[in-house]
Amino acid sequence: MDLARLRHLLARESAEAERRNPRSRAAYARADHLFGRVPMTWMNKTAGAFPRYLESARGARVRDVDGHEYLDFCLGDTGAMAGHSPAAVAEAVQHRFTALGGATAMLPTEDAERVGAELTRRFGLTRWSFSLTATDANRWAIRLARAVTARPRILVNSYCYHGSVDESLIVTGPDGQGTARPGNVGAPCDVTLTSRVAEFNDLDHLERELAHGDVAAVLMEPALTNIGIVLPEPGYLAGVRELTRRHGTLLINDETHTFSAGPGGCTAAWDLEPDVLTIGKAIGGGIPAGAYGLSADLADRLLGRDDLDLVDMGGVGGTLAGNALSVAAMRATLEHVLTDEAFARMHKLAERFEAGVRAGIDAHALPWSVSRLGARTEYRFTTPAPRTGTEAAAAGDTELEDFLHLYLANRGILLTPFHNMALMCPDTTEQDVDTHTELFATALAELAG
Template structure:
């Protein structure tokens, strides 16, 4: 198919109609459940982003095991979504199941520390290099609490982020650049304040703009993923992270690396794999095998300054805690996940599989003459609708194609493959097999063939 990079929505209409009809015919239980769920759940789902699955109604989960999920209609899928990183360990690995079962029987949450928590903190220091850790219920909370502490430590009011970044539901991150000017990110629900008052924004990989904004010396902390992941994978250009570190040091700005999604790069995320030197690190989702958990760690000297601040109520009502944070159940799960599942050997397996996925997609694209690119980040890989990878979030946003993504996702789902909603992204777990990857390659080949036939 040596045609347009992205076919028109009109060309896709009959293909989407056929795939929608097939889904509804083959998933009567999920369709019926959706009708019932709308009577009690907002939008018919327990969390609104579940409405973004490409299917006319979401699949309803019966069970998930290893690298597969099974819906209530009895269909089993190769799961290359893996809870958008939350199940990067695979579903229900034995060490985590055993740890959770044992811990829950002995108490799940008591507002008391366990020995597991200190073990996890030591392991996170080994992997990421920063010295003192705190636990949360999510990576969003970890980012939020870390930003508060960064402002307290530096005495500065602002945060700097990169346009089209993603750091959960952190209010300060809902900002983009439009025609080079900061703007509230489109779709932001009921913003608590004008984010332009709290946040400076620049494009990823734009070192000149980064230096210009940091020279104001009112930024407490740069909050960034080491590579953008939620607007397509956007990798840093050579030297970007060295300059980011230098500029933060020169301007007295803290550097926070959010490894929530980039933990796919290796056991210590990009921080370890690329030799990064952050002041603060945030992790989440994957470190406890699906049990809600997040964590942030900081250099020892920053932790000492935070503990010495008598005006900061970090123990009670200062806005940096929660009764479920660091609970016994999540710490037991994290110890099992980090100690026995997300090991060096596991990463060797998952990174090789992501390479197989990327190679399979590239082969299909070449065979059909389609000028799209594929980017790999450790155990994660994604294809996007341009010949060359974009260098920043704005450029990546511009190459999106909602109709094409919907068709490719729904087509794959109808052939037993799940990839991450919102993205053309696949993630590998220790339980993922070559056959799971090849199943996607075959479905992707078939989908491009059908697009080519429609375009004539």
């Protein structure tokens, strides 16, 4: 690729973004009382000099304060996979908050059992508890694993994503050994004291690390997502389950992003058998919510321990976890929005999106690839598609990503700012997908000159 041409086009699109979005630019400039000028510092991970500011969002559409409407394939990086403000969730939340009240009364509601039963139907795990984020669910799952195994370390995959969990911020270094992930902020200790790491799709590496006998749990996504989609090779996940059982190690599946694989995520789609499952984001329909599920055997083992304070010290995430409002939102989302039928339609749209991207890549004989996980699709600047997290991290190209993101945003399409991920929701249409296909092809033609 002509690097000079890429940089010329990137500069053009950056200038156009500034011209088109004066109100967003001004709002960002005024945000003197915010750390990094944004509510959360990750909001600065955006192509261009400033983020676009939200005015409103409905379904698969977002409108910014400058009046531009976007086809939203970002969907809150999975948090809005149900679409923005789905009617069933809005009605349930309004009813709970205004008609009934008591959004956070420190008392359980009957909705919670309905949500637990539905999560059991979908994922198979039989005992559930709630948090406000998947990060919190992962933190508590790790504590439970250490308690029941009396082992200190957690094993994760290199360049995995489990939120801000301290134990997950470890990668494979050039020498093949575990090392802190670059940029880790304020680590409480050397991450190699708490964690081990193995490359995704590498059973030999996993077995070597488990052989130390000190791993309480393997915490993993069934497919890597936040470093770009990395799909499991045939037999890999079955091998992980066999090795963890052989070494007395628990298996925790984090389905927060891989929920896109279907109504029961990868766990149901691929007949997986984790000991613990964690999930968040999408299950609340846009309201903060998370959950973790335990197998019946593990739940009984934990509840049978009289030395564990599972009441006063029983959770991570604080008093608001499992509040009536978020539980009502989860029930509405699971029962009425992200239904089995909705997933079937979303998967077909993602197949159409994948085919359109592949056609654009093939038209220019680009050495790129495209991967899909149910309703989620991503294109990468390498071929074949990466098979490990380390390979996926090495395949990034900031300038090329920024150009494509700005090019699409300037013409009314949003992708996930962290990478080239597109997600379908129940309100996404075939025309939305085809609009991306057309603009993607035009962007590649401009790059080709």
